[in-house]
Amino acid sequence: MNLYFCGIIGSGKTAIGSRLAQRLEFEFCDLDREMDDRLGYSFHRLVQEQGWIAFRELEYSICKYFAAKQHAVVCLGGGTVRYEWNIDAIKGTGPIILLEASIDTLVERVSRADRPRVNPGVTIREDITKIWKNSYHKYLQAADFVYRTDEKSLLEEVDELEQIIRTHELFQGLLLS
Ligand SMILES: Nc1ncnc2c1ncn2[C@@H]1O[C@H](COP(=O)(O)OP(=O)(O)O)[C@@H](O)[C@H]1O
Ligand SMILES: O=C(O)C1=C[C@@H](OP(=O)(O)O)[C@@H](O)[C@H](O)C1
Numbered sequence: 205m206n207l208y209f210c211g212i213i214g215s216g217k218t219a220i221g222s223r224l225a226q227r228l229e230f231e232f233c234d235l236d237r238e239m240d241d242r243l244g245y246s247f248h249r250l251v252q253e254q255g256w257i258a259f260r261e262l263e264y265s266i267c268k269y270f271a272a273k274q275h276a277v278v279c280l281g282g283g284t285v286r287y288e289w290n291i292d293a294i295k296g297t298g299p300i301i302l303l304e305a306s307i308d309t310l311v312e313r314v315s316r317a318d319r320p321r322v323n324p325g326v327t328i329r330e331d332i333t334k335i336w337k338n339s340y341h342k343y344l345q346a347a348d349f350v351y352r353t354d355e356k357s358l359l360e361e362v363d364e365l366e367q368i369i370r371t372h373e374l375f376q377g378l379l380l381s
């Protein structure tokens with residue numbers, strides 16, 4: 205069984221997931237990183253040169269690959285759960301935690317790094333607001349558990365999530381298997 209993290213870009217999937225994988229002694233998998241490794245260059249270039257469809261195809265193939273793993277903390281891409289086929293691919297292979305933060309927090313975090321826009325020709329704030337308005341229900345629908353990442357420090361969040369995973373019945377199968 206795996207533990208999955210989903211959430212809009214900048215919600216903290218990679219920052220939290222990588223630390224939790226260490227705590228739980230699980231393999232750490234990150235969709236964006238796997239994509240870069242497979243391509244041999246940044247997925248930003250793939251999006252720039254071939255568009256988002258090429259990204260989505262590779263994303264689906266990586267979801268199927270991750271679903272076959274055991275004992276992995278998997279950070280999905282920020283858009284993965286907006287596409288139902290990805291949810292079908294990972295269904296039954298482990299609980300999904302949705303990480304949430306306010307739009308202001310997401311914008312502030314994403315502005316620090318250069319990441320491609322999903323909606324071309326818009327600002328980071330417009331992009332994130334649009335994703336949130338159009339697709340928030342899909343993120344919520346995919347999730348087994350929801351956790352906010354804009355109220356505490358990163359370390360406090362990792363501590364709290366570790367505690368939740370070790371005690372909440374939703375995650376019991378994860379540590380037993
Ligand atoms: N309380 C917090 N929780 C999660 N991330 C935080 C927090 N405070 C600051 N950050 C920073 O915000 C960024 C979150 O980005 P990242 O983990 O790459 O998100 P994602 O993988 O969901 O796009 C990281 O640089 C992280 O260090
Ligand atoms: O919303 C999206 O479709 C995406 C969000 C990004 O999120 P993360 O950087 O959080 O993975 C990244 O996966 C890619 O740019 C696609």
Ligand SMILES: [Mg+2]
Nearest residue numbers: 217218236279
């Ligand atoms: Mg990430």
